[in-house]
Amino acid sequence: MSNAPSITLVALVCAVLNAPATLAQEAGPADTAPDAAGDTVVVTATRTVLPPNALPMTIDVIDAVTLEQQVLISGSIIDAVSALSPSFSPTRQKLSGSGETLRGRSPLYAINGIPQSTPIRDGSRDGYTIDPFFIDRVELIYGSNALQGIGATGGVVNQVTVGAPREDGFTGRILLQGTADNGFSGDGLGGKTGALVSWKTGRFDATIGGTYETRGAFYDGKGNRIGVDGTQGEVQDSESWSVFGRLGFQIDDSARLELIANRFELAGDGDYIVVPGDRTMGIPATSMRGKQPGVPPVNQVETVALSFIDDDLAGGNFVAQLFYNHSEDVFGGGTFGTFQDASIAPLGTLFDQSANRSRKYGGKFTYERTIAGGLRGTIGFDALFDRTEQVLALTDRAWVPPTEFRSLAPFGQLNLALFDETLRLSGGVRWENVQLKVDDFTTLAFYGARQVSGGSPSFDEPLLNGGVVYEPWKGIRGYVSYAEGYTVADVGRILRGITQENVEIDTFLDINPVVSNNREVGIEVDRGPITASATYFWSSSKNGSLLVLNAGGVYDVQRQRVAIKGLELNLKARTPVPGLEVSVGYAHLRGRTDSDGDDILDIDLDGANISPDRVNLSASYRDGRFSALVQGQIYLARDFQGGDPRNSFDGYTLVDAAVRYETDFGGVSLSIQNLLDRQYITYYSDTTRPTDDTLFFAGRGRTITLAWDYRF
Numbered sequence: 061m062s063n064a065p066s067i068t069l070v071a072l073v074c075a076v077l078n079a080p081a082t083l084a085q086e087a088g089p090a091d092t093a094p095d096a097a098g099d100t101v102v103v104t105a106t107r108t109v110l111p112p113n114a115l116p117m118t119i120d121v122i123d124a125v126t127l128e129q130q131v132l133i134s135g136s137i138i139d140a141v142s143a144l145s146p147s148f149s150p151t152r153q154k155l156s157g158s159g160e161t162l163r164g165r166s167p168l169y170a171i172n173g174i175p176q177s178t179p180i181r182d183g184s185r186d187g188y189t190i191d192p193f194f195i196d197r198v199e200l201i202y203g204s205n206a207l208q209g210i211g212a213t214g215g216v217v218n219q220v221t222v223g224a225p226r227e228d229g230f231t232g233r234i235l236l237q238g239t240a241d242n243g244f245s246g247d248g249l250g251g252k253t254g255a256l257v258s259w260k261t262g263r264f265d266a267t268i269g270g271t272y273e274t275r276g277a278f279y280d281g282k283g284n285r286i287g288v289d290g291t292q293g294e295v296q297d298s299e300s301w302s303v304f305g306r307l308g309f310q311i312d313d314s315a316r317l318e319l320i321a322n323r324f325e326l327a328g329d330g331d332y333i334v335v336p337g338d339r340t341m342g343i344p345a346t347s348m349r350g351k352q353p354g355v356p357p358v359n360q361v362e363t364v365a366l367s368f369i370d371d372d373l374a375g376g377n378f379v380a381q382l383f384y385n386h387s388e389d390v391f392g393g394g395t396f397g398t399f400q401d402a403s404i405a406p407l408g409t410l411f412d413q414s415a416n417r418s419r420k421y422g423g424k425f426t427y428e429r430t431i432a433g434g435l436r437g438t439i440g441f442d443a444l445f446d447r448t449e450q451v452l453a454l455t456d457r458a459w460v461p462p463t464e465f466r467s468l469a470p471f472g473q474l475n476l477a478l479f480d481e482t483l484r485l486s487g488g489v490r491w492e493n494v495q496l497k498v499d500d501f502t503t504l505a506f507y508g509a510r511q512v513s514g515g516s517p518s519f520d521e522p523l524l525n526g527g528v529v530y531e532p533w534k535g536i537r538g539y540v541s542y543a544e545g546y547t548v549a550d551v552g553r554i555l556r557g558i559t560q561e562n563v564e565i566d567t568f569l570d571i572n573p574v575v576s577n578n579r580e581v582g583i584e585v586d587r588g589p590i591t592a593s594a595t596y597f598w599s600s601s602k603n604g605s606l607l608v609l610n611a612g613g614v615y616d617v618q619r620q621r622v623a624i625k626g627l628e629l630n631l632k633a634r635t636p637v638p639g640l641e642v643s644v645g646y647a648h649l650r651g652r653t654d655s656d657g658d659d660i661l662d663i664d665l666d667g668a669n670i671s672p673d674r675v676n677l678s679a680s681y682r683d684g685r686f687s688a689l690v691q692g693q694i695y696l697a698r699d700f701q702g703g704d705p706r707n708s709f710d711g712y713t714l715v716d717a718a719v720r721y722e723t724d725f726g727g728v729s730l731s732i733q734n735l736l737d738r739q740y741i742t743y744y745s746d747t748t749r750p751t752d753d754t755l756f757f758a759g760r761g762r763t764i765t766l767a768w769d770y771r772f
Contacts, residue, residue: 105199105218116527116541118202131192132731138187146647149671150743155293158184159744164624164651164670165214174383177211180448181552183389183416189361191271191302193254196222204545204578206490206523213545213576225260232257237767241279250275263310272301280758281739287334287345290392293357300326314372322363330356336753344758354393354413361387376429389416401505418448434477442469460552461501468493487526515565538583546573576601589634598625621654639683645676663702667747672698685722706750712740726770737762
């Protein structure tokens, strides 16, 4: 691909903003999804005010009611997304999200468009950066795209925080909930409390809230404690707290200034140690009382953003944002061979633990308006500055040296409506300019204490998109699209593993981007009681980035050609029974990679890189104050051609249920995860590390949550 698009093209579109395509699935058509006040929801992650049916991409919107229901069942945003989206992999039920993919690739997690991922040294904690209590809805954009910049090779998971109050006075919400395992074990109990208060007077409004949650040990379907991951981190046996604030000022009828801030921390209690299982016998790892050495794994995140929005600036819509994000991921420690250094302590005795520290700041703006007739254009510019390092905290050694990432990206987009909006054409380009800076550093003793000369490698890349949407009849539309997304390989893993002499970063480090090309064909029907969609996609990258387990039990980054294809089917129907809806979803994914560099796709992607095929079933009922839900996820068996046969997946089925009743003093909810108390091994544990008995984890058994919330 050329690094220098023509001046004419740059002047015309300036860079990509909307990637292709849009069909709303689980939550219904996104362009008709109303918020609490009955207004149309604008999918902010698409960075346009055009409705989703004008864009050639697959979009889901998980609204506030659905999200609250799913979070009560599972406890987290990421589990809620996984339960509703057949193309999203089953979660690990751990603090680490490594191996959790959307359409076989890593999604970009964002809060109000602010990236939460740390791609330079991916700690895989980006699914736990804000409490769900402060999230109003989740926007899912499927497939590779460059809408939000780096990282969205699988799509975007954008968490939109609660909105500003609409009327003068005080409003708020209070939440109390308790969680227990099936046996109501004393150490399995958990609880959560949260409060959010908003105040509005004239043009000014303010919101402040806080949550605290404690989680007990998790139990599997046989009543045994689930094994703890003392290195990557746990959600079980942990405490988390979060504070959220927003200040807003309505400058005039069209312009608003808003400041938001969020602080989130999830820390393990460290009260359990793992008891290895036996993979050959199908016995999962468990936990026993004991104190983990060192500091238990912790995830800390701080986010601040200042936004200015004017929906009538010179006849167009203008959005600008400045943001700051800081995260620190502390991992569990040990006397790992990698950490040993005879100059500090005798070999085999040195205990240490690592921490990822990342600081991001940047800004973005978009301006969109009608140019002429049915032609609408968008231009904008994104800037991102990221400084990330991984340190061995107890001995103050650099495992991954401080690495600075800088991205500057102008973009532009055109959308042309023809024949009374029956036909729409869209296209655009984003010109990504990236530079990486690494100072001179020395690798750990384990790698030979090599002196590495720093450098500043760079690249610039045009990222294209285009698509066609055709709606011959109201409620029936189809689309075809092409979009490019990009990320960089996990540079930190590459830097920390250098063992050669006289390495110079400028010539050693391949930071050529992972450019993933997403092609998609879809159709949607929304007529009468039926909402249905079918999407076929295929995605490829010539220089992909895969996690491959080495002989030492550590995942390395390998640059390999990757190709993924898939089919997604969704159907929702209102039944003749008033208030009863049923739905079914299906996703088929297959991924292949070139393992030996001969440009032939010779083996399947493994469980660390792609999810199993899945069928989702659900039935929901709503009648006045009462509502109920029963849902099932059927994960289908999968073998990995060319892979270790011990990693084959037998599949399993999970069923969840929830009921809610609105009283005069708030709503009372009862939810049950894994209603049938199924015993199973989690997908990631079952399909990776075939010789590691300490990371062979069962999934949660029947888990019961009772909650009361009150709004005023």
